[in-house]
Amino acid sequence: MKYKLSTLVGATAVAIGLIAGPAMAEDAGIIVYNAQHESLAKEWAEGFTKETGIKVTLRNGGDSDFSNQIVAEGTASPADVFLTENSPAMVLVESAGLFAPVDADTMAQVPQDYQAASGKWVGVAARSTVFAYNTTKLKTDQLPKSLLDLADPSWKGRWAASPSGADFQAIVSALLQLKGQAATADWLKAMKTNFTAYKGNSTVMKAVNAGEIEGGVIYHYYYFGDQAKTGENSKNVALHYFKNQDPGAFVSVSGGGVLASSKHPKEAQAFLKFVTGKGGQEVLKNGTSFEYAVGKGAESNPKLVPLVDLQAPKVDATTLNSKKVTDLMTAAGLL
């Protein structure tokens, strides 16, 4: 019996090694560091592979860890393409000089507002900041007029956010650009006393829906995504768009770029071209992501408030400073 047990373990180990070993080592195609939602990136990757036969391997993570990771990896980065949810991460990699220029015909597929003037990265999708609130706890006339109002003592203990996420940090980076460092630092300090921290925007919305908290600062598509599924986590939730060029009306551009160190530059460029082209942008319209399409002539899902009606503030996406934001948030005790 004793020998049988160890033989069994050994045999299983060998068998699994034979089966799983190759599965882990097979040809990876292009490697995409994907900070976008896994489900969206998977749809893009599958569509691209179907069209071109080029395999795509996704490594999933977040904007900030990937951007810092790519900088740490330098020219030895195994990544070919970097996709983000927000642009500050793009700016970080760009300023480290690690992006190759995006092909001109890819850039031509996207309006100037949604791409880097330097030509180093291109917008692939967009999302709008919203205040998601519980409809039984807040009336429309009680809603904050501006994101800045949430720093007011009257909002103490009444709102939530996910400060460790790149989404919220992008909103702060917009605030920083629009209102300056002193005002942002003050706002963050007030936020620390006023707000409740959750991990992840979905979790914020779930808490708002359950009435644990009155409202939360998140992006718009979490609501639509849940409504399209079961609506279980959003049935008591409504979205408030700040509009009026308020910092809280910030529209964040998700970016895509090709690493200068890519060993498959042609395939990587083709992937970006697909994502920003008709096929990739239609995934945004018809899929489950509910992010805004940004391609020229591409339509977003008809359930969304049109991008042009959001009255977003004019923010230069190419200078959003993620390092400064994490420093300010660390100083405010939010991280």
Added chain:
Amino acid sequence: MAPWLITAAISVSLLALVPLAFIIWIAVQTGWDTVSALVFRPRVGELLVNTTLLVLLAVPIAIILSVALAWLTERSNLPGARLWAWLCVAPLAIPAFVHSYAWITMVPGLHGLWAGVLVSVIAYFPFLYLPISAALRRLDPALEDAAAALGLGPWRVFWRVVLPQLRLAICGGSLLVGLHLLAEYGLYVFIRFDTFTTAIVDQFQSTFNGPAANMLAGVLVTCCFVLLGLEVLVRGEERYARVGSGAARYQQRANLGRATIPSLLLLLVTTLLALGVPFVTIGRWLAAGGTDVWRFDEIGLALGQTLFLALAGALLATVAAMPMAWISIRAPGPLQRLLEGCNYIVGSLPGVVIALALVTITVRIALPLYQTLFTILVAYALMFLPRALVSLRASIAQAPVELERAASSLGRRPLNALWSTTIRLSAPGAAAGMALVALGIMNELTATQMLAPNGTRTLAMAFWSYSGEIDYASAAPYAFIMVAMSLPLTWLLYVQSKRMAGR
């Protein structure tokens, strides 16, 4: 003793010290001003208070619960004691973050310190229950008889004779629980309770390997050392081995009488909380998700990769532990104790700290090893080396060296002699150790996420990614598979603890 064995043992220990050396090196490199700005700030204070309170509350509650459960299942005439004993170990099969996932499904608003204490106690009390029940089983009833004969009532016998003899078991178990509390990530994210580990991962997600993450890691390591030191202090140096000749007789089980119903109730409630809640939740989500959530291609791939990592990691940890285990049995001495100490210290470090160190080291100075299978297996080996070491040492100790000598004198060459005696005899113990390591790797999340090669997706990673998007139904099959694969391993643990007690 062959010099290559000593060299091997020393190199493993040196490798084990790399993460520690790394943190010190980063601190020195960062400079005192930045270090003090990052360490002495209110946020770190908050985290320190949270973490300390968690340990101070959860550990004593877990001790009391485990002593009560162990006494009931080992020393009383509780109906169905053997079944209850197994049910008290089974919660270990459920990864801590699955416990937490289950609880917030049941009680959506659950959060904060007390929620942390509740779920932690439920998830980790078996670490205390196992050694305490094993110790209780081994106690020589003669001591208790003597105390009773001298006029002590049953309660005072328990306080003055039984409990002091459980000290080692309680200390060891508490240390293990405490270290898990410090290292756990997923459990506390679900219930929104910030500890050092969650804050380090937050920083990692915001800055990759920024100095703030490394400094928090430094504070966390200090906390681990405080726990280790406390355990040594409290453990003391009393003698616990029985004196007297012959074998101890079997203990008499106490008659519970009217206390039977409340006792059964305690076990029932514990089982419901520790096993009922997770099983009902997973079942509920599986039912809600229907057949859609069983995406077999995805699940199959994750299962294959998880099994591969778990087995390869277990193999590596066992091989790495071999020289040390060998020396500690065949040639114990101060050097061996020192080396062994290094391994235990590193084994007590949270996965996030080891991963952070390996990420930075490979990316800066050993780039070919970056994001490779090799690096993640090394991380697993470092994290779980003590598990392999303990099992191996026990099984090598049971193989008498005389057999090996007899084999040699009958003409076998040294390696051959070793193979046909000691290695064969210690194989079951080594297999048990491997199983324990594999169990740990299967449910590991933070280090795997940070170190995994591109394209890796383990069961725990898939579970975490779905539950992060609050798609609890899609996460359920992964939770189910992790639990189903771990259950047989906890059974092994249970059987092993019985065998240790010789019963």
